[in-house]
Amino acid sequence: MSLYTPNDYRHVNYLWDDAKASAMNPVERLVYRSNILGADQRVTNTGGGNTSSKIAMPDPLTGERVEVMWVKGSGGDLRTSKQANFASLYRNKLMALQGFYAASEVKGVKSPIEDQIVDMYPHTVFNLNPRATSIDTPLHAFIPFKHVDHTHPNAVIAIAACADGPTVMREIYGDEVAWVNWQRPGFDLGLVLQETIAANPHIKGIILGAHGLINWADDDKECYELSLTLIEKAARYLEAHDKGAATFGGAKVQSLSRAQRDAALMEILPPLRGIVSQQNRFIATVQTDDTILRFVNSQDAARLAELGTSCPDHFLRTKIKPLYLDWNPQSEDTVALLSKLQFGIEQYRRDYAAYYEACKHPNSPALRDPNPTVILIPGIGMVAFGKNKSESRVTAEFYNCAVEVMRGAEAVSQYVSLPRQEAFDIEYWLLEEAKLKRMPPEQTLARNVVLVIGAGNGIGKSTALRVAREGAHVVSADLNLEAAQATANDLMKIYGVGIGVAGTGISGCGPAIGLSVDITNRQSIQNLLNQVILAYGGIDNVIVTAGVFVSPDKTGHISDDKWRFTFDVNVMGGYLVADEARRIWQAQKLRGSLVLTTSVNAAVSKKGSLAYDTSKAAANHLVRELAVELAPLVRVNGLAPATVVEGSTMFPRDRVISSLVKYEIAYSEADEDNTLRAKLANFYAQRTLTKVPITPDDQAEVAYLLSTDAFSKTTGQIFSVDGGLHEAFLR
Numbered sequence: 001m002s003l004y005t006p007n008d009y010r011h012v013n014y015l016w017d018d019a020k021a022s023a024m025n026p027v028e029r030l031v032y033r034s035n036i037l038g039a040d041q042r043v044t045n046t047g048g049g050n051t052s053s054k055i056a057m058p059d060p061l062t063g064e065r066v067e068v069m070w071v072k073g074s075g076g077d078l079r080t081s082k083q084a085n086f087a088s089l090y091r092n093k094l095m096a097l098q099g100f101y102a103a104s105e106v107k108g109v110k111s112p113i114e115d116q117i118v119d120m121y122p123h124t125v126f127n128l129n130p131r132a133t134s135i136d137t138p139l140h141a142f143i144p145f146k147h148v149d150h151t152h153p154n155a156v157i158a159i160a161a162c163a164d165g166p167t168v169m170r171e172i173y174g175d176e177v178a179w180v181n182w183q184r185p186g187f188d189l190g191l192v193l194q195e196t197i198a199a200n201p202h203i204k205g206i207i208l209g210a211h212g213l214i215n216w217a218d219d220d221k222e223c224y225e226l227s228l229t230l231i232e233k234a235a236r237y238l239e240a241h242d243k244g245a246a247t248f249g250g251a252k253v254q255s256l257s258r259a260q261r262d263a264a265l266m267e268i269l270p271p272l273r274g275i276v277s278q279q280n281r282f283i284a285t286v287q288t289d290d291t292i293l294r295f296v297n298s299q300d301a302a303r304l305a306e307l308g309t310s311c312p313d314h315f316l317r318t319k320i321k322p323l324y325l326d327w328n329p330q331s332e333d334t335v336a337l338l339s340k341l342q343f344g345i346e347q348y349r350r351d352y353a354a355y356y357e358a359c360k361h362p363n364s365p366a367l368r369d370p371n372p373t374v375i376l377i378p379g380i381g382m383v384a385f386g387k388n389k390s391e392s393r394v395t396a397e398f399y400n401c402a403v404e405v406m407r408g409a410e411a412v413s414q415y416v417s418l419p420r421q422e423a424f425d426i427e428y429w430l431l432e433e434a435k436l437k438r439m440p441p442e443q444t445l446a447r448n449v450v451l452v453i454g455a456g457n458g459i460g461k462s463t464a465l466r467v468a469r470e471g472a473h474v475v476s477a478d479l480n481l482e483a484a485q486a487t488a489n490d491l492m493k494i495y496g497v498g499i500g501v502a503g504t505g506i507s508g509c510g511p512a513i514g515l516s517v518d519i520t521n522r523q524s525i526q527n528l529l530n531q532v533i534l535a536y537g538g539i540d541n542v543i544v545t546a547g548v549f550v551s552p553d554k555t556g557h558i559s560d561d562k563w564r565f566t567f568d569v570n571v572m573g574g575y576l577v578a579d580e581a582r583r584i585w586q587a588q589k590l591r592g593s594l595v596l597t598t599s600v601n602a603a604v605s606k607k608g609s610l611a612y613d614t615s616k617a618a619a620n621h622l623v624r625e626l627a628v629e630l631a632p633l634v635r636v637n638g639l640a641p642a643t644v645v646e647g648s649t650m651f652p653r654d655r656v657i658s659s660l661v662k663y664e665i666a667y668s669e670a671d672e673d674n675t676l677r678a679k680l681a682n683f684y685a686q687r688t689l690t691k692v693p694i695t696p697d698d699q700a701e702v703a704y705l706l707s708t709d710a711f712s713k714t715t716g717q718i719f720s721v722d723g724g725l726h727e728a729f730l731r
């Protein structure tokens with residue numbers, strides 16, 4: 001097969017750079033090759049595929065040169081893999097496993113020995129490399145060439161999912177590529193590949209039916225170029241047969257306008273998230289671009305969606321099939337859509353339970369969450385769900401892959417999905433279950449969306465960091481947009497942006513977003529919440545730390561405007577946020593929590609803060625009123641800090657100085673802000689029972705705890721975090 005030259009590729013990105021590769025050792029070159037293959041989603045999906053190189057290396061014990069197979073291990077993604085993601089195994093020991101396998105009386109695909117042999121892989125580990133090797137190891141080990149790429153390219157899976165795949169394959173590749181029928185990856189598939197190559201020594205690669213591509217070469221650059229050439233050839237063939245406007249049978253309905261679509265999404269996303277989240281909460285990713293709309297609007301969408309996805313990587317996330325809603329955006333309203341959603345999901349759960357019952361084995365793991373993870377809505381697009389933003393984005397990406405596969409297959413033949421039993425045997429594979437069982441327990445606020453208002457600094461910022469540490473998705477909101485985004489960026493520096501930032505149509509936010517809001521303006525709050533709904537599908541907890549302290553003038557007087565402003569922010573603001581969030585909570589029907597930040601000043605009257613103290617006393621009662629109003633769905637509690645000077649915008653330099661003057665504490669005009677604040681904080685600390693300064697982190701800890709199930713039976717209460725001020729004791 002003649003390989004394309006770098007400039008020939010139109011359907012994949014040619015990324016090999018000799019200058020880079022020549023400076024690397026063989027293992028580094030494997031990592032490099034893997035990264036550039038994974039960088040192009042047309043080559044392989046996120047987390048999909050694996051690569052290997054068989055490299056001669058000195059044995060750490062004997063010094064003897066041995067052949068070591070480096071192969072991408074379990075978990076991780078080709079694009080981002082480092083050397084640590086690769087397992088290293090003695091090739092001769094891997095080959096010796098064939099004898100172990102042959103000795104088993106019962107063998108073959110899905111026989112117990114296939115799973116048992118996985119426990120033998122640790123006996124083949126070279127140099128104590130702790131990376132667990134993957135189930136695909138035999139696919140690489142038994143191929144008698146140095147370098148092997150196994151990928152999941154949409155263009156090739158399209159051929160692999162055709163009713164007459166082998167015929168189409170021969171049209172594209174002649175006899176240089178062989179076909180192996182679908183079988184679950186494992187030891188037996190490795191042996192089948194070995195036999196296929198032995199019987200057809202001239203072949204360059206194999207199409208794995210309903211799965212993907214595997215190809216090899218003795219030179220790594222050649223292996224990379226061969227992978228790209230095989231994919232490019234398939235993509236060109238599909239392009240030549242593209243059905244254009246008749247793709248998927250042509251359009252059945254039209255897309256809604258952007259404004260109509262967004263309005264519909266605002267209406268349906270919270271109840272939809274609520275319905276699918278009855279057992280476990282899910283985070284949504286919405287896709288509304290032309291690519292997905294062409295599919296969901298089409299004549300064939302209902303038929304193809306019902307067939308389900310093909311590549312095993314895809315349906316582990318998308319489930320065997322999506323929920324397609326037979327809703328006509330031109331002739332039906334969103335009330336009809338909502339009732340179809342409710343009915344459709346109930347039917348989906350019944351179908352899923354029936355599929356489980358029909359396919360289960362005596363030792364199958366228990367039925368998993370039966371809700372759809374992909375929902376297709378004509379005129380609007382796709383909503384994908386996952387346990388976190390990363391997972392829902394990857395779910396969306398995988399269904400896009402499935403759509404591409406169906407488009408290609410239907411252009412040249414007829415799309416066929418994997419038989420239900422085969423899909424089940426992957427989905428409920430005991431090895432897959434063992435992998436799930438090994439996962440660490442979920443964090444306290446995993447699967448939760450927490451909106452922190454005032455997150456640009458001080459207590460709000462500390463709270464955003466605190467809840468993120470417990471697995472929350474954080475909406476960092478602040479009057480100051482840059483400060484809000486800075487907090488969100490800080491969070492993503494710590495926790496990463498997640499995986500699966502896919503095509504332009506998929507909402508690309510990570511586990512945190514920074515948005516602006518003016519809580520004295522109802523419209524501004526609505527805009528904020530609409531963006532949250534689009535980003536995550538809904539909301540679970542709201543923590544308001546935003547507040548304002550307006551200093552009186554030199555005579556101790558506060559103007560009427562400043563009185564009003566103080567109440568607008570500290571009282572009306574909290575109310576408006578609660579009132580707008582209430583609509584989402586009620587639509588979701590999921591329990592939530594609201595924390596409003598008040599102040600110990602609400603209970604302690606003192607000179608110089610008349611408007612502030614009065615507003616905070618009102619805020620305390622607002623907590624109690626809202627607790628009554630929002631029960632039983634939402635718990636409402638108040639956090640009452642005192643004298644948090646560190647990092648607070650409520651203590652600007654002039655207020656700190658006037659306090660120092662008031663309390664006759666020595667200071668110098670030359671002192672830095674932090675020095676002045678520390679003096680004041682220490683003075684305040686001495687007035688408390690615990691005698692230590694109170695920090696934003698102290699407040700954040702309680703704001704976090706009040707949002708968790710630790711306080712699931714507590715509502716309408718005010719929690720002072722003030723170091724112990726007896727004059728603030730509630731009576």
Ligand SMILES: [Zn+2]
Pocket residue numbers: 049150151152211212
């Ligand atoms: Zn695969």
